[in-house]
Amino acid sequence: MKQVIFWGTRGSLPTSITHANIRAKISSALLAANGRSFRKQAELDAFIEALPFAVHGTFGGNSSCVEIVTDGPEHFICDVGTGARPLGQSKIARYGVPNPQVYHLFISHLHWDHLMGIPFFTPIYIPGNRIIIHGCHSGLEEAFRRQMRAPNFPVDYTQAGADIEFDLMTPGKAHFISGLNVTPKLQKHPGDSYGYRFESIDKTVVYSTDSEHRLDDKEDLSGFAKFFHKADLVIFDAMYSLAEAASVKAEWGHSSNVVGVELCQAAAARRLALFHHEPSNDDNQLSHLLEETRRLEKLTRGERAPLEIISAYDGLTVTL
Numbered sequence: 001m002k003q004v005i006f007w008g009t010r011g012s013l014p015t016s017i018t019h020a021n022i023r024a025k026i027s028s029a030l031l032a033a034n035g036r037s038f039r040k041q042a043e044l045d046a047f048i049e050a051l052p053f054a055v056h057g058t059f060g061g062n063s064s065c066v067e068i069v070t071d072g073p074e075h076f077i078c079d080v081g082t083g084a085r086p087l088g089q090s091k092i093a094r095y096g097v098p099n100p101q102v103y104h105l106f107i108s109h110l111h112w113d114h115l116m117g118i119p120f121f122t123p124i125y126i127p128g129n130r131i132i133i134h135g136c137h138s139g140l141e142e143a144f145r146r147q148m149r150a151p152n153f154p155v156d157y158t159q160a161g162a163d164i165e166f167d168l169m170t171p172g173k174a175h176f177i178s179g180l181n182v183t184p185k186l187q188k189h190p191g192d193s194y195g196y197r198f199e200s201i202d203k204t205v206v207y208s209t210d211s212e213h214r215l216d217d218k219e220d221l222s223g224f225a226k227f228f229h230k231a232d233l234v235i236f237d238a239m240y241s242l243a244e245a246a247s248v249k250a251e252w253g254h255s256s257n258v259v260g261v262e263l264c265q266a267a268a269a270r271r272l273a274l275f276h277h278e279p280s281n282d283d284n285q286l287s288h289l290l291e292e293t294r295r296l297e298k299l300t301r302g303e304r305a306p307l308e309i310i311s312a313y314d315g316l317t318v319t320l
Contacts, residue, residue, distance in 0.1 A: 006083075006316045008063050013279055072178055082117045088121040106182070116147065171185060179200065183196070210276065231267065234263075237254050241256055294309050
């Protein structure tokens, strides 16, 4: 494995940046410039990059879709939320048509925000492409067919030109798929969800979203610490604050940044990516959450090696 590319990072539903958000960013940037002039594009670019991320960038609005880039010719994708649309477009732009490709889609669960991008994933319409949809839910195939059935969508599933297959995986068992060992794990979420541990010869990536963890459930925490063990990257559902996850939003099936840090520290993981962002949190709030999480990691690190913490955004590429 070489890279992880985030194509969609929002939880529950896609979230558009608003007029007010853009206006606030422009205002902040102009105030920071404070009458400065820029004679060259490089000077302007450097100024923009020095601004806080919440001013010069955005975490984006697409729902969950993550690509794992390997050394092999086949494509690995976790979930197909609305981020699957730009992902599919990038593949068509790179490989053209016809140029048959193999896509492995690993589905955490069957809620709409993790499937709604499949009708807009262009490779499913290209004859010669092979799409293998992996998951642990018995209703996996029906859920995909339903996405493209009237009145939900004007193009029926049967009109997809690619060869589409379904692979029902066994939780807790390693499956060797195109050069990677892939192990699914059952997670606490309404209707069940599954995390995936991807292992190559020298790298490990864990995709664990839509998973609730109770701090008083030591067996659960121990099991996930083993699942995350020495991962190079853990992509973790940090949708709620600890207070929300433990009180008003308990049993909603999501976790917090605090639990993510604790599990990754116990697992001796190298890097934690906060993921599945709350749709009501804007760029400023998510940036603040990242800062708080990094402070927490420093305060609780002790003698352990530092845990690098990032916050995933649409378009982020992480080199493993």
